[in-house]
Amino acid sequence: MEILGIDVGGSGIKGAPVDVNRGELLTPRHRISTPQPATVKAVADTVAALAEHFQWKGAIGCGFPAVVQHGVVKTASNIDKGWIGTNAQQLFAEKTGCPVQIHNDADVAGIAEVRFGAGKDRQGVVLVLTIGTGIGSGLFHNGVLVPNSEFGHIQLKKYGLAEKYVSDATRKKDDLSWKQWAERFNVYLAEIEKLLSPDLIILGGGGSKKFAKYDEHLETKAEIVPAELLNEAGIIGAAGAAAPSVVTA
Ligand code: BGC
Numbered sequence: 001m002e003i004l005g006i007d008v009g010g011s012g013i014k015g016a017p018v019d020v021n022r023g024e025l026l027t028p029r030h031r032i033s034t035p036q037p038a039t040v041k042a043v044a045d046t047v048a049a050l051a052e053h054f055q056w057k058g059a060i061g062c063g064f065p066a067v068v069q070h071g072v073v074k075t076a077s078n079i080d081k082g083w084i085g086t087n088a089q090q091l092f093a094e095k096t097g098c099p100v101q102i103h104n105d106a107d108v109a110g111i112a113e114v115r116f117g118a119g120k121d122r123q124g125v126v127l128v129l130t131i132g133t134g135i136g137s138g139l140f141h142n143g144v145l146v147p148n149s150e151f152g153h154i155q156l157k158k159y160g161l162a163e164k165y166v167s168d169a170t171r172k173k174d175d176l177s178w179k180q181w182a183e184r185f186n187v188y189l190a191e192i193e194k195l196l197s198p199d200l201i202i203l204g205g206g207g208s209k210k211f212a213k214y215d216e217h218l219e220t221k222a223e224i225v226p227a228e229l230l231n232e233a234g235i236i237g238a239a240g241a242a243a244p245s246v247v248t249a
Contacts, residue, residue: 001243003242003243004051004061004239005060006063006235007108010079013031013046013050017056018239025235029232044088047095060100061101062102062103062242063235065079069148088102101242104136105136106129106136106138106204110138111145112240113202114143115240117227124198125141126200127196127200127202131166131203131205135151171207182218189219208226209226209230
């Protein structure tokens with residue numbers, strides 16, 4: 001089964017047709033820079049341009065960097081506030097002329113990792129954390145997703161909002177060494193472990209590509225590994241989540 005997967009991010013909107021049974025891109029991904037400001041209309045037009053690029057006529061699955069319930073965007077931490085209350089699923093369907101399913105970006109990246117990547121065949125509590133402009137989370141129990149978990153938004157006692165303290169954007173802004181950043185991330189992981197006792201933590205998003213640089217500084221009770229599908233997880237999972245019969249979530 002082939003579905004067009006689209007990953008809407010803060011800097012790029014990326015997509016490719018995906019074989020959702022195998023979890024593989026069928027062509028190289030196509031990327032269009034996210035319009036600035038990323039207004040509802042400008043982003044919807046870009047999603048339509050991406051579908052047009054592939055001359056797509058079938059189903060589309062989309063990952064979006066916010067809480068998404070039944071197609072409606074509910075939060076806007078790192079995106080234009082105008083998105084709140086928008087039925088993005090309906091809007092993208094109108095713009096592309098294709099059936100669309102839309103879910104939180106970290107949830108769909110997690111779906112890809114749990115089905116095809118670092119979490120494959122793993123039972124118990126698996127937590128996927130995406131490290132990028134913000135911190136996204138996908139929580140799974142025995143392969144089943146609990147949607148919109150938003151663990152980037154827990155409050156750290158001394159440091160405030162977790163994603164503002166440990167995101168990749170903050171690491172760059174504060175010019176932290178990998179060791180300094182890992183020390184911050186350990187504070188966050190300790191809090192997460194206190195709340196969830198995960199069996200496995202998978203680190204995804206842009207920050208996961210540099211795992212080898214900070215791995216030795218991380219301290220967790222749970223096993224912690226980098227995502228295997230890296231850049232492609234968001235696209236593969238977005239497509240996979242639009243085909244519920246073949247994904248575990
Ligand atoms: C948003 C999440 C999103 C994460 C990663 C956070 O700011 O609240 O919904 O998954 O960023 O994009």
